[in-house]
Amino acid sequence: xxxxxxxxxxxxxxxxxxxxxxxxxxxxxxxxxxxxxxxxxxxxxxxxxxxxxxxxxxxxxxxxxxxxxxxxxxxxxxxxxxxxxxxxxxxxxxxxxxxxxxxxxxxxxxxxxxxxxxxxxxxxxxxxxxxxxxxxxxxxxxxxxxxxxxxxxxxxxxxxxxxxxxxxxxxxxxxxxxxxxxxxxxxxxxxxxxxxxxxxxxxx
Numbered sequence: 275x276x277x278x279x280x281x282x283x284x285x286x287x288x289x290x291x292x293x294x295x296x297x298x299x300x301x302x303x304x305x306x307x308x309x310x311x312x313x314x315x316x317x318x319x320x321x322x323x324x325x326x327x328x329x330x331x332x333x334x335x336x337x338x339x340x341x342x343x344x345x346x347x348x349x350x351x352x353x354x355x356x357x358x359x360x361x362x363x364x365x366x367x368x369x370x371x372x373x374x375x376x377x378x379x380x381x382x383x384x385x386x387x388x389x390x391x392x393x394x395x396x397x398x399x400x401x402x403x404x405x406x407x408x409x410x411x412x413x414x415x416x417x418x419x420x421x422x423x424x425x426x427x428x429x430x431x432x433x434x435x436x437x438x439x440x441x442x443x444x445x446x447x448x449x450x451x452x453x454x455x456x457x458x459x460x461x462x463x464x465x466x467x468x469x470x471x472x473x474x475x476x477x478x
Contacts, residue, residue: 304377307324311382312342313342351442376398385404410450413449
């Protein structure tokens with residue numbers, strides 16, 4: 275039977291919170307699970323997948339990005355670059371306390387961060403993307419359409435998943451700096467994509 279173990283580890287903006295799903299028997303390897311844009315490590319689907327992987331012998335670290343869940347930081351001050359930095363911090367924690375991750379797995383924007391970082395982590399053999407976007411610019415455009423004051427005043431708010439979130443202009447500007455399609459095009463690691471053709475949030 276697996277066991278779940280809460281952990282905290284340092285990130286660039288303070289502590290990051292995570293949960294380790296640890297198999298009872300021999301561990302085949304470790305996976306690092308990154309959540310979606312406004313979610314956290316305790317999203318039911320993430321919990322079920324992580325625990326299912328642990329039941330199959332894989333150790334899994336699911337963690338919260340800065341400003342979300344149990345992690346320090348302010349969400350409005352985060353962006354795609356900080357997400358990638360948090361992923362790197364989680365990798366360093368796994369490497370120092372257990373073993374470097376063999377696979378990155380990510381849901382939606384967490385999948386995008388996993389794709390962006392895969393080639394920078396030597397231990398990673400592949401990436402599993404769950405309903406991940408093919409770029410980060412589309413989210414910037416969506417947020418600005420939801421509240422134009424993000425650009426005109428430098429700060430706005432949007433409602434996503436029933437929660438109202440403050441969005442700074444720097445966030446959408448950062449989203450527009452990244453070329454995820456080019457990064458994935460140059461990726462030389464295994465890639466497994468799960469995406470519903472009927473997805474109404476991130477188009478197939």
